[in-house]
Amino acid sequence: MSRCVLLVVLMLAGCAAPAPQTETITVHIPVPVPCIETTPERPALVTGAELRAMSDYQLVLALHRDRLMRALYESELEATLTACAAR
Numbered sequence: 001m002s003r004c005v006l007l008v009v010l011m012l013a014g015c016a017a018p019a020p021q022t023e024t025i026t027v028h029i030p031v032p033v034p035c036i037e038t039t040p041e042r043p044a045l046v047t048g049a050e051l052r053a054m055s056d057y058q059l060v061l062a063l064h065r066d067r068l069m070r071a072l073y074e075s076e077l078e079a080t081l082t083a084c085a086a087r
Contacts, residue, residue, distance in 0.1 A: 035084035040076035
């Protein structure tokens with residue numbers, strides 16, 4: 001009987017203990033995200049078969065146009081990579 005009373009007293013003493021305090025902590029965890037959202041579209045350049053079918057004048061104009069389009073594409077790519085490296 002004394003063991004039962006002792007057990008009940010100990011259980012009630014455990015209930016009288018103060019409740020554990022909880023604390024909210026904010027933790028900032030870096031999450032990897034892609035730095036490049038979109039890539040510039042690759043220009044459609046003249047194919048070799050199309051170049052062979054052209055006259056010399058058309059060939060020079062087409063090659064010059066392709067060169068300008070490629071230079072613009074490369075500059076857009078470099079700008080995208082530079083912006084990504086700066087992050």
